[in-house]
Amino acid sequence: METARLSMTTDYAASTGDPSPYLRRIAHAGFSHVHWCHQWNTDFVYAPCEIAQIAAWLKECGVALLDLHGSNGPEKDWAAAEEYRRRAGVALVANRLEMTARLGGQVVIMHAGIAARPDGAVPAWEPLQQSLDELQPQARQLGVRIALENGDWPLLHAVLDAYPPDYLGLCYDAGHGNVDGVGLAQLAAMKERLISIHLHDNDGTADQHRLPFTGTVDWGRLMTIVRTSAYEKCISMESAMRHEGIANEEEYLATAFAAGRRLSAML
Numbered sequence: 547m548e549t550a551r552l553s554m555t556t557d558y559a560a561s562t563g564d565p566s567p568y569l570r571r572i573a574h575a576g577f578s579h580v581h582w583c584h585q586w587n588t589d590f591v592y593a594p595c596e597i598a599q600i601a602a603w604l605k606e607c608g609v610a611l612l613d614l615h616g617s618n619g620p621e622k623d624w625a626a627a628e629e630y631r632r633r634a635g636v637a638l639v640a641n642r643l644e645m646t647a648r649l650g651g652q653v654v655i656m657h658a659g660i661a662a663r664p665d666g667a668v669p670a671w672e673p674l675q676q677s678l679d680e681l682q683p684q685a686r687q688l689g690v691r692i693a694l695e696n697g698d699w700p701l702l703h704a705v706l707d708a709y710p711p712d713y714l715g716l717c718y719d720a721g722h723g724n725v726d727g728v729g730l731a732q733l734a735a736m737k738e739r740l741i742s743i744h745l746h747d748n749d750g751t752a753d754q755h756r757l758p759f760t761g762t763v764d765w766g767r768l769m770t771i772v773r774t775s776a777y778e779k780c781i782s783m784e785s786a787m788r789h790e791g792i793a794n795e796e797e798y799l800a801t802a803f804a805a806g807r808r809l810s811a812m813l
């Protein structure tokens with residue numbers, strides 16, 4: 547079996563429930579790392595025994611954690627205006643910071659969770675600022691950074707400008723950047739803050755999470771920017787089966803692995 551320094555998202559088929567079958571299939575397909583994306587949009591709090599079990603599965607499979615998608619859950623939301631919800635959201639992010647450190651990762655990816663303004667101005671983000679302030683000591687102590695995923699670029703600029711790179715960085719999501727049409731230009735301007743990548747494709751009309759090279763993302767241009775950025779880790783894919791038309795998981799992962807190898811060569 548061929549193996550390579552490549553990362554695959556754990557939620558390529560499902561994002562809740564027992565993750566172990568997916569970890570085994572990802573490892574069997576030859577990937578060296580996983581992007582932990584289970585429970586990425588829920589209020590699920592991982593208990594210590596669950597984190598220990600996941601550590602045991604990763605070890606058994608021989609795959610490492612590259613980074614982890616944290617959650618601003620529907621109720622526990624770090625950017626919520628209601629203080630009790632915001633504080634619960636901080637506890638939820640803290641849970642993911644601890645989990646990431648325990649599993650050997652260094653980055654937790656978060657969505658800002660604040661709607662863009664139609665006039666393109668920076669939306670109010672005081673609750674998010676309060677949450678980032680509260681989380682900074684723990685993140686530093688654990689040696690885990692937070693990466694904000696691209697959504698609203700004006701907000702992203704404002705938040706990244708307010709915190710140092712050894713605490714807060716950028717996760718570039720290739721799908722989001724292709725849908726908004728300005729992602730690559732924005733990334734090029736912020737590439738010194740890039741610490742995580744979510745690579746997947748779409749036709750430009752919606753966030754379809756398809757495999758690289760199946761849509762309209764300019765992979766040559768993107769890989770050139772990543773190559774000259776602060777990002778130092780391996781290719782990391784956040785593609786999902788649901789829009790690909792491949793029913794067999796092994797076949798899907800083999801196709802993902804080949805796409806990942808092609809991207810690695812471009813880096």
Ligand SMILES: [Zn+2]
Nearest residue numbers: 695719744784
């Ligand atoms: Zn993403």
